[in-house]
Amino acid sequence: MRIPLCLVALCAAILTGCQSSNAVQVYILAGQSNMEGQGVVDHDHPRHYNGGKGNLENVMAKPENRERYAHLKDDNGSWSVRDDVFVRFRNRSGVLAGGLTIGYTGYGTPTGRHHIGPELQIGHQLGDATEQPVLLIKTAWGGKSLYKDFRPPSAGGETGEYYTKMLTEVQEALDNLDTEFPALAGRPVKIAGFIWFQGWNDMYNDEAREQYEDNLVHLITDVRAKFKNRRLPVVIGELGNGGPQAGNNMLAIRTAQKAAAERDELSGNVTFVPTTAFARPKEDSPNVGHGHHWFGNAESYFLIGDALGQGMLDLLGR
Secondary structure (H helix, E strand, O other): OOOOHHHHHHHHHHHHHHHHHHOEEEEEEEEOHHHHOOEEOOOOOOOOOHHHOOOHHHHHHOHHHHHHHHHHEOOOOOEOOOOOEEEEEEEOOEEEEEEOOOOOOOOOOOOOOOEEOOHHHHHHHHHHHOOOOEEEEEEEOOOOOOOOOOOOHHHOOOOOHHHHHHHHHHHHHHHOHHHHOHHHOOOOEEEEEEEEEOOOHHHHOHHHHHHHHHHHHHHHHHHHHHOOOOOOOEEEEOOOOOOOOOOHHHHHHHHHHHHHHOOHHHOOOEEEEOOHHHOOOHHHOOOOOOHHHHHHOHHHHHHHHHHHHHHHHHHHOO
């Protein structure tokens, strides 16, 4: 008996839908040191960390913050670890992989975790709104430009070493999913979105500033092509260090980031997320000399992650 083609198509659609509904939702987080994560969790040395001002412990202890930040700790007062949202980040110490919690940063090790990045609240936002498991694959390195280090192939010139590393680490994570995340073993995966948080190094080179908008469009186009999705949702986090007041170089990068998100050739589904409102004074922060790292203020990194996660949810229609 011959099965009608329409029935075959219907069965295929149902199967695809079932696989998609079961798929791990994978989000790629990319950028430089601020995507790595510089928010201080608990260091409070009087000289080196300004007595702990602006670290996560002290931010959470403020009465006005207790409810908003309550999900970061469990009933025993330990840092909560989610079993439906996972993070994978390769830093200089090796691969950090596990349930969402503090410490998936450039300083993180299996036994010592004292910093956070945007991934923390990005993960909570996406996990709370998603029925399927969520995996954040973070690919970030300090001091890297889009102009050279992350330079995408379609921008012309030599493809950036860290553009290639970014894609290599994503593939590495997908290839090792079953062993690094046993809870996700056997599940299909879906590349669900891309979040970009970078820009500092491009400020200091005339050509890098001039090309930033075009290079960012090329980056998005090439990442979408790699994962065969011309409308892959993309969030661009603003270079918001220091707040609304900024020099001409930083303003040029901010303008380019916003303009890239609005470019017609990206076919929509890209959003620019302002972050200047999340800057905190150095006097109220752990690292008073690190303006390039939001002064290490954990509240800044929490709020940045919250906004980036919400930006992705808006694109997904949730």
